[in-house]
Amino acid sequence: MQVLRAEEMYDWDRKAMESYGREGQVLMENAGRAIAEEILRKFPETEKFLIVIGGGNNGGDGYVIARILKDRRRIATAVQVVPDEKIKGDALYHKRVYEQSGYSLSSLSEEVWNENTVLVDAMLGIGVKGALRAPFDELVSKVNESQMHRISVDIPSGLPADEGVKEFQAVKADTTYIVQAPKQSLFLDHTAGYYGEWKVLDIGLPPMASPKVSREIWTEGAFAESFPVLPGSAHKGTRGKGLIVGGGRMMPGALMMAARASIRAGAGLTTAATVRDIIPYLTPSLPEAMFAGTGESSGVISSVDPEVLEGKDAVAVGVGMGREPESRPVIEMLLSRTSGPLLIDADGLYHLRFLLDDLKKRQEVTVLTPHFGEMAHLTGEEVSEVKRNPFSLSRSLAYEYGVYLVLKGPNTIITTPEGSQIIEPSGNEGLSKGGSGDVLTGVLLTMLMQHESPVKALANGCFLHGRTAELLISKNRTVLDLLPTDLTDGLSLTYRTFLPR
Ligand SMILES: NC(=O)C1=CN([C@@H]2O[C@H](COP(=O)(O)OP(=O)(O)OC[C@H]3O[C@@H](n4cnc5c(N)ncnc54)[C@H](OP(=O)(O)O)[C@@H]3O)[C@@H](O)[C@H]2O)[C@@H](O)CC1
Ligand SMILES: Nc1ncnc2c1ncn2[C@@H]1O[C@H](COP(=O)(O)OP(=O)(O)O)[C@@H](O)[C@H]1O
């Protein structure tokens, strides 16, 4: 499913009408009807509805919804909150249909704000611009203060559709019925929460006319379809031989978690490279792994023998490595000497900030997996700015350095060097614990060795990680006690659920 910006949505709408014979009035009828049916399904017993109608096409959808609710014998109070001359075009057509059905409009008296009533917010859609003007500024506050269940049409009124907007005032919806395609703000840290529970409804825009935008949500269907089938004749070489460089005297656990996750995810052979004196302590928890000792300076990795790279299908570096400058030459060496995919995570990303020229020179597949803080460090932006503009900042970075970028968060955004983007929304707050990212690194390393397409490998790895957290919570864990190490052993749950082979 595509994720669109407002302008892209308008393009699709325009093209549908101009080139594919779709009428605006019909599309509005479809939108309003699809939403009304959902409302009736969700509230089969509720009698009273209040529909608040604004001046654009979002208000037009509101007229259709009000008519259908009345047709179904519900007590639907429709209030138009703008002067009559503001209602134009398709919205005016549907206002007339509403009135010709014998239905009338009410005024916004105090009695309509009744907690036994469901509120339908059809004030403002994706056409909102700038700070809210009267009467919407006060109305949005009033709606948010009310105890009613709030259903927003297409988008919570006042909320920007696109990334980048700093200040806004918007309805905090309990439920949002999104028209045709989710908009960017559904996935942003500071706006996602305004949508409440959400569902995307098809209103009949022709897929042939959809904008040429490569920004998609990754689904369980996509995972099951694109996950490579392991041949019966598989041997460890088929599954991939990976190397993970990380850990040190202070953070050996990070390396342990990444290596174990890589093996559990299905790698043929995983080698963990770290300072020599901690290897004996790691061996009991990683009986399947191979180990390689690195050069060391005061407990941190200071060098890796390039011979360790021989025969490796992919390499991951950074987990638990520390930020001491002594480790920087390791990243430098791996950037120039790794011939297969190279994934850089955690402290590796910290060092990378000082090696951007080497990154630019590298020709082979390189994957960076920053969280918001690491992305801010890499780009020189504030964390708040990264959260407000994750799509465009990811694209700029991926394009400038020719890398695959996995910007991690509740909605992880994966970007290719060419700028295609995938949003992977699985997971829950149980993952917000030190170590979850290390597990992800191990999983991604394995996926990179087994998929032909790096972007599918990354999307499937994020899905595997996030869905495992969801399945564990639905079974015997909670978001409070879930551990990154539970996640590793829980990978089987996701495999068994989605790849019953
Ligand atoms: N295929 C589709 O996409 C389909 C989309 N459909 C629906 O259309 C919606 C988009 O409709 P849209 O373009 O008419 O814009 P919309 O959001 O109603 O806002 C415009 C109004 O808001 C006002 N206004 C703006 N900013 C404001 C502010 N700061 N403060 C105060 N007022 C402000 C502006 O006022 P003006 O600036 O003109 O004074 C104007 O009256 C979309 O979300 C979906 O619900 C479906 O019907 C079917 C097909
Ligand atoms: N609230 C959340 N909902 C969904 N996924 C989350 C949430 N918080 C964190 N995650 C996921 O958990 C992982 C955390 O990675 P990271 O921040 O690198 O952790 P660490 O470095 O502490 O191991 C990422 O994959 C991220 O997408």
Ligand SMILES: [K+]
């Ligand atoms: K709305």
